Amino acid sequence: MSNELHHAAPGPLKRALVVVYTQTGQLSAIADRLIEPLVEEPGIGLEVVQIRPRVDFPFPWPFFRFLDAFPESALMRPGEIAPLALPADESYDLVILFYQVWFLAPSQPVSAFLLSEEGTRLLRNKPVVTVVACRNMWMMAHDRVRARLAEIGARHLDNVVLTDRAPTLATLLTTPLWLLTGRRKPVPGLPPAGVAEGEIRRSIRFGRALRDALLNDREQGAEPLLSGLGAVQAQPELLVSERAGSRSFHLWGTLLCWAGPPGTWQRLPLLAFYLVFLVTIILTVVPVSLALQAFLRPFLRRRLDAVKASYEQPSGSGLERLAHYDF
Ligand SMILES: Cc1cc2nc3c(=O)[nH]c(=O)nc-3n(C[C@H](O)[C@H](O)[C@H](O)COP(=O)(O)O)c2cc1C
Numbered sequence: 001m002s003n004e005l006h007h008a009a010p011g012p013l014k015r016a017l018v019v020v021y022t023q024t025g026q027l028s029a030i031a032d033r034l035i036e037p038l039v040e041e042p043g044i045g046l047e048v049v050q051i052r053p054r055v056d057f058p059f060p061w062p063f064f065r066f067l068d069a070f071p072e073s074a075l076m077r078p079g080e081i082a083p084l085a086l087p088a089d090e091s092y093d094l095v096i097l098f099y100q101v102w103f104l105a106p107s108q109p110v111s112a113f114l115l116s117e118e119g120t121r122l123l124r125n126k127p128v129v130t131v132v133a134c135r136n137m138w139m140m141a142h143d144r145v146r147a148r149l150a151e152i153g154a155r156h157l158d159n160v161v162l163t164d165r166a167p168t169l170a171t172l173l174t175t176p177l178w179l180l181t182g183r184r185k186p187v188p189g190l191p192p193a194g195v196a197e198g199e200i201r202r203s204i205r206f207g208r209a210l211r212d213a214l215l216n217d218r219e220q221g222a223e224p225l226l227s228g229l230g231a232v233q234a235q236p237e238l239l240v241s242e243r244a245g246s247r248s249f250h251l252w253g254t255l256l257c258w259a260g261p262p263g264t265w266q267r268l269p270l271l272a273f274y275l276v277f278l279v280t281i282i283l284t285v286v287p288v289s290l291a292l293q294a295f296l297r298p299f300l301r302r303r304l305d306a307v308k309a310s311y312e313q314p315s316g317s318g319l320e321r322l323a324h325y326d327f
Pocket of ligand 1: 021
């Protein structure tokens, strides 16, 4: 997907900005599919922009480069991005921000956009729809995006989350292998990594609903535009692992930033030590916390339901409008 202007011809009623960054192409495939109904609607002018890091991140990732990206990702101290090159007086009725999660935070290019002057100007006072695609740990990243959007004064109307639906323990193997080898099905017998094809195809339902909402001025209100479409399915039992991981990333990330900038040899021994620590934690804390919660589920039910409802805001997991938009 390249920067392009759809329907710039005289007088679309509404103008929407689509911002996306992708490495494997997964997120732009989702964006392409989701915005189809908006592209086809002459009443809507759509501008699609790609975020471009000044120094590109490699794909597939060399092993230590991947690990070395964690401090700046987790601490949201991203590398610079090129300006989007949109005219300074450009203003949109709706912004759709597609992002992926890197180390429990928005990816560095997306963090850089959210923190940039240009991003702040484009998002301030605007209705914003976020679309996340990741392995399955997105709640901490969502907290940070939500907080930044509030800080900017954007109106966060909707959040859509697409994840890898394979069992967590399988994705803990298949996702890193995909990112390190470029192969989506790295282990015979395990499901392919990433968001399923069918889920990507079905993301067109959100575009249909956004088209109707824009044509009826509903983006000007405070209500979500994508409720009733199964936009989010939070897994509250992952929150314990996400919180523990996030705390550990912050602590170690600060230490690594102190040791040197990305790519310097001084980080290597610390990274190697952290890797051993991290793998041990993943192999112990994640399964133990999942097993413990499964055992305690009857007693934790109310707490887990509250966490689920809170992380599914604002769009919710309801399905009542599927019949109208999912066909
Ligand atoms: C450096 C890095 C860190 C990642 N960390 C997470 C994570 O913490 N949680 C998660 O669910 N997915 C994580 N992922 C997976 C991404 O969110 C995403 O699904 C994958 O990179 C493909 O995205 P893209 O091709 O659209 O860029 C990570 C990926 C990368 C490259």
